[in-house]
Amino acid sequence: MRRASKPDPLSYVHTLPTSVSFTAKGLLGYSFSPLRQHLDVYHIESEKGHDTFMVSRKITRTYYVISGSGYFTIDNRRYEVGPGMLVEVPPGVEYCYSGKMTLLAFATPRWFSGNDRHTRWNPDVVGRDAVRELDRETWGTRFVRMQVFGKSLVSVYLRFNQHLWNRLPPSLTALGLVRLYGNFLHALARAENVRGQAFSTFFLRNRPELDLICRLLEQKSRGNTLRIAVLACSTGAEAYSIAWTIKSARPDLKLIMNAVDISKQAVEFAKRGVYSLTVPELTNTRVFDRMTASEIEAFFDKDGDLAAVKPWIKDGIEWRIGDAGDSEVVDALGPQDMVVANNFLCHMSDSEAATCLHNIARLVKSGGYLFVSGIDLEVRTKVARDLGWRPVPELLEEIHEGDGCLRPNWPCHYGGLEPLNQKRRDWTLRYACAFQVGSATAAGTEDENELARNEK
Ligand SMILES: C[S@@+](CC[C@H](N)C(=O)[O-])C[C@H]1O[C@@H](n2cnc3c(N)ncnc32)[C@H](O)[C@@H]1O
Structure with missing residues (x-):
């Protein structure tokens, strides 16, 4: 995990970062970075412990207990630990830790996606029930x-x-x-697979989806206000891509965008809007991979290795820390013309994802549009059917196929995307990523009302 700014060559001393780098059910952690060595160093505040048992593929992890007490379970044996003790876990060995402790953890080589296999839940953290x-x-x-x-x-x-x-x-x-x-x-x-969230994202991730957003804007009268919420915005690439697309296509609209993520670190990063052109940050994905050189020029002000999103794109975006499954977040944002909820629901259990999606749907104003992808198709289809959403047929197949990184993981990863199968009777509902929610005529009516108000 690295920050956008270049490392200061004189920074021999690292202080505890001001914001949390990762959170899980039973702990939170801070990452010291960037370091010169091929090493990650974390400060971990364990309230209950790590929520899963895991097996590391290549990384050796060493934990130093600064304070508190607990135990490590390594290869099915329990080891009580307390202040001043050091625990070394080599690759290939299943382990977990429990207890209220402050730990300093070292990982060498540095963490990389795919290193960890989560094998089972830790009852001390998730509860025996x-x-x-x-x-x-x-x-x-x-x-x-x-x-x-x-x-x-x-x-x-x-x-x-x-x-x-x-x-x-x-x-x-x-x-x-x-x-x-x-x-x-x-x-x-x-x-x-035990599931885990990630920050992976790209600028212009799904172009057909951006095209559809533009086409749907044609229903908006000149000078109208467009409210759009981008949930699980990660480090901002998706929200900025949507803002750029809308502002380029419809400069007459007043765009009010709320971008929300559960991670404080991701939101702070996104709000800054400064990305390294060469080093992947927070996520292992190369966020610029889907942009052409001329798009990068149009989108960013460059300074050496750093690319800052242009102020006219940033303007009008409100960044918030929040849980998309929390009804208070929905109440605080109020009804939206469009809601985008991509690539985070697949990391939840089916029941958690369905509950979260019901909550998200409340955010869409009647007649508005919901974009939701990166979710288990059974879960999405059931919620769509139960709530009577209408799939948007335009660009349906293109959007389904529009994010190249999901298909290669099907069928053997839980997040992999099933190929579109038109032989299914429910195929439009099953494979649509865009839905109209509530009354089909309501959006037009409200638009007309707003136009009438503006014209007075
Ligand atoms: C893989 S990224 C997806 C980023 C972006 N939506 C995209 O499609 O490129 C998943 C993001 O979801 C966020 N997230 C996970 N659970 C969430 C929740 N309940 N509410 C809001 N954000 C959440 C994570 O912090 C992470 O930044």
């Missing part, structure tokens, strides 16, 4: 989480299958039986 609930899952789910010599057989099986799947020609994977096998693999992946 929650673990029982998770364990009450079917015998099939238990089987998929089963480990032999610390290795998940299903993980190995899935990795092998994904490798094969990505080499098969689309004409073959589209065949009924092969597709059925894909669905089976995806069900396994959803049961096997």
Whole structure:
């Protein structure tokens, strides 16, 4: 994890960062960065412990207990720890820690996406009832989480299958039986993976979606106000991309955008709007990868390695820390013409995602539009059907295919995106990412009202 500013060559001393770098159910942590060595150093305030057991692929982690007490469970053995004790966990060994402690943690080499495999929940953090609930899952789910010599057989099986799947020609994977096998693999992946949030994002991530937003703006009369909420905005690339698109297409509209993320660190980063052109920050994704050189010129003021979003794009965006599942956040924002909720609901359990999506839907004013992708398709389809959303048919297929990084993970990762299958009877509802919510005529009526008010 790195900051946007260049490291000061004289900064030999690092103070505790002022904002939290990561949070989980039972802890929060600060990251000292950037360091010169190939090493991550974290200050961890553990309230209860780490919420999952994990196995590191390459990174050795060393923990020094500064204060408090607790225990580490390493390779199924419990080790009580207290101040002044050091714990070293090599790669390939399952471990977890519990207790109220302040820890200094060292990771070498530096953390990279894909290093950690989360194997099971830590009952000290998520609660025994929650673990029982998770364990009450079917015998099939238990089987998929089963480990032999610390290795998940299903993980190995899935990795092998994904490798094969990505080499098969689309004409073959589209065949009924092969597709059925894909669905089976995806069900396994959803049961096997303990899920985790990430900050991954890109500028101009899904161009057809941006095109559709512009097309829907045609319903807005000249000079009107457009309220749009971008939920789970991460480091800002998505919100800025939408603002840029709308302001370029409809400079006459007064855009009021609320961009919300649960992470304080992400929101502070996004609000600054300064990105390194060479070093991925907070996320391992290269945020500029989907932009052309001329788009980068139009979007940013460059200063050496740093690219700052131009002030006219930033103008009118309100950045907020908030949980999209929290009804108070929805009440505080008020009704929106458009709501964008992409690529975070898939990291939640099905019931959590469905509850969150119900809450998000309350944010869309009657006749307004909801964009939601990066979510389990069963969950989205059920909520859409239950709440009577109308899928927007325009650019439906293009938007479904518009984010290139999701398809290659299907079927063997829970976040992978199922290929569009027009043979399904519910295909428009299942694969649409844009929906009109509430009364179809309400949006026009309110527009006309606003126009009438403006003209008085
Ligand atoms: C993978 S990023 C997606 C960024 C962006 N929406 C995109 O599609 O490029 C997921 C983001 O969701 C945020 N997030 C996770 N749960 C959230 C919640 N309940 N409310 C708001 N933000 C949340 C995370 O902090 C993270 O920044």
